[in-house]
Amino acid sequence: MTGRARDERTLRGRVAVIGIGETEYYRHGASPNPEFKLALKAILAACEDAGLDPREIDGFSSYSDDRSEASRLAAALGTHRLRSATMQWGGGGGGCSAAVANAAASIVAGLADCVVVFRSLAQAQYGRFGQAAGIHTVSGERSYLMPYGVLAPPQRFAMRVQRYMHEHGVRQEALRAIALASYHHAQANPRAVMRGKPLDIEKYDASRWIVEPFHLYDCCMENDGAAALVLVSAERASDFRHKPAYLLGAAFGSGHRAAATAHNAPLYATANFGTVASDLYRMAGVGPSDVGVVQAYENFTGGVVMALAEHGFFRPEKANDFLTFDNLIAPSGRLPLNTSGGNLAECYMHGFELVLEAVRQVRGASASQARRNDVALVIGGPMVTPASNLILGSEATL
Numbered sequence: 445m446t447g448r449a450r451d452e453r454t455l456r457g458r459v460a461v462i463g464i465g466e467t468e469y470y471r472h473g474a475s476p477n478p479e480f481k482l483a484l485k486a487i488l489a490a491c492e493d494a495g496l497d498p499r500e501i502d503g504f505s506s507y508s509d510d511r512s513e514a515s516r517l518a519a520a521l522g523t524h525r526l527r528s529a530t531m532q533w534g535g536g537g538g539g540c541s542a543a544v545a546n547a548a549a550s551i552v553a554g555l556a557d558c559v560v561v562f563r564s565l566a567q568a569q570y571g572r573f574g575q576a577a578g579i580h581t582v583s584g585e586r587s588y589l590m591p592y593g594v595l596a597p598p599q600r601f602a603m604r605v606q607r608y609m610h611e612h613g614v615r616q617e618a619l620r621a622i623a624l625a626s627y628h629h630a631q632a633n634p635r636a637v638m639r640g641k642p643l644d645i646e647k648y649d650a651s652r653w654i655v656e657p658f659h660l661y662d663c664c665m666e667n668d669g670a671a672a673l674v675l676v677s678a679e680r681a682s683d684f685r686h687k688p689a690y691l692l693g694a695a696f697g698s699g700h701r702a703a704a705t706a707h708n709a710p711l712y713a714t715a716n717f718g719t720v721a722s723d724l725y726r727m728a729g730v731g732p733s734d735v736g737v738v739q740a741y742e743n744f745t746g747g748v749v750m751a752l753a754e755h756g757f758f759r760p761e762k763a764n765d766f767l768t769f770d771n772l773i774a775p776s777g778r779l780p781l782n783t784s785g786g787n788l789a790e791c792y793m794h795g796f797e798l799v800l801e802a803v804r805q806v807r808g809a810s811a812s813q814a815r816r817n818d819v820a821l822v823i824g825g826p827m828v829t830p831a832s833n834l835i836l837g838s839e840a841t842l
Contacts, residue, residue: 454727457842459548460681460688463496463674464800465489469637469791473568475668483512483564484520486670490560494674495685501674503528503556505547507539508794512564528556532696532832536597537741537787537795538825542832544799545694547675557676563796564670585705597743598663601827602655605746608713609657612760616657618767619745620648622781623661623788625772626742630785632811637665638789662745664787671796673803678842689806689836692819693728695720696832703829715750715826720833725756728835732756735835736816737780737805739798740823742787747826752779755823755833774812783812795824802836 467477467485475482491498498521504514505528514529528550532539540563547559582590594600608614627643630636643661651660681688698716701709711718725731732755740748749763757779758766766778774780784790784801791797802820804810810817818841824832 455545455548455552455691455694456727456729457690457692458552458678459675459691460678461673461691461803461836462676462681462684462686462688463490463492463494464672464803465491465493466635466671466793466797466800467669469635469667469669469793471637472666472668475566475568477566478569479564479566480512480516482566482668482670483517483562483672486562486564486672487517487521487560490672490674493686496558496674499523500558501560502526503547503550503559505530505543505550505559505561506563507532507543508535508537508563510563512562528559532830534825534828534830536743536825536828538828538831539696540741540795540799540824540832541694541822541834542696542824542830544673544675544691544834545696545832548691548694551675551677559675560672561675562670562672563794565793566668567666568668588706598655598658601744601747602658603707604713604827605744605750606657608746608750608760611713612763614749614760614763618749618763619657619662620645621767621769621772622742622745622748623648624769626782626786626788627661628769628773629783629812630789633784633790634811636785636790637667638785657746658744661788664743665789665792667792669791669793671793671800673800687807688839689803689820690839690842692730692835692837692841693724693726694832694834695723695727696830697723698829698831713750715747715754716829716831717751717754717823717826717833720831721755724833724835730819730835734819735779735821736819737774737783737802737814738821738823739782739784739786739802741795741798741825742782743826745788748781751823751826755821774810775815780812780814783810783814798822798824799834806836806838
């Protein structure tokens with residue numbers, strides 16, 4: 445492959461986020477609206493933010509088997525035509541960044557001009573996400589886990605994190621610092637479900653174990669709501685209401701045998717970013733030292749420890765030194781983390797609220813603005829496969 449052809453195979457600087465929107469975030473099962481209406485409300489809010497007529501949308505992208513179908517959304521919004529509809533494989537929030545990449549790829553390939561990326565969830569309507577109920581037969585990973593009572597995500601992921609902590613000497617204080625930083629930032633965020641409910645060391649330490657090494661506050665919330673963003677080509681980005689956030693890079697996937705069903709993957713104690721992080725930095729043309737702020741998916745705090753190490757911010761054996769409360773808070777921390785409150789304290793919209801917060805950071809509009817905000821990293825779904833990530837940047841980074 446020639447250098448010219450290789451350079452053309454990139455998303456870097458070719459697509460921009462021009463609008464973001466969300467509904468009110470609710471505790472799980474508390475939304476007064478059905479899931480489809482939530483999706484529409486978030487999309488319309490993103491269009492309003494951009495100053496865009498929603499009829500101009502010609503593509504939709506989502507993940508985790510979102511039930512709000514593209515054709516139905518297009519009809520409800522009155523779009524002129526539907527040209528692209530993509531769904532990222534993989535459960536949970538591992539696809540939150542990949543859905544943005546798929547949308548961007550559709551635009552760069554000429555398949556669509558204006559694509560909405562979204563996630564919607566109403567658990568009163570469809571039941572709690574990930575709950576193991578009504579299962580009469582099991583296969584795949586579950587056949588190795590359920591006979592031993594390993595039913596819930598905290599149990600499955602705790603084993604990986606416990607192995608990682610043992611191998612690298614990671615202490616509970618590192619996990620606690622991540623939870624404290626998320627709750628700290630949520631207190632400044634009017635959208636955060638946990639605003640007004642601060643967390644301190646004593647409260648964290650006194651909270652009940654869910655499954656070691658996860659206390660209650662190491663685990664994400666369960667919520668209802670919807671969030672959306674609008675992408676267009678970089679050439680059109682300056683035509684809209686707000687400062688655009690440009691996609692510098694995106695990647696998704698996992699390493700060798702990451703989905704080995706009997707929990708015997710060669711790299712068991714991993715967040716699955718060993719290959720994905722290097723692909724991301726290569727496309728974006730930046731490295732860990734260039735990143736000013738990170739929004740990292742906290743299904744559980746232990747996954748964040750692993751993911752940050754795999755993205756090159758510290759060596760695993762240095763996790764305890766790096767992961768302190770002062771290092772993780774905006775504006776002056778060494779690496780401000782989850783500045784909206786993240787999955788732990790803003791809302792668990794399967795990580796998509798993290799992408800919106802990265803856009804706010806690049807715009808300079810976050811409630812907890814990082815000192816360095818031109819390059820913002822989003823890490824989606826550690827310990828799942830495929831996992832995904834993306835980097836957004838300001839115009840100055842192009």
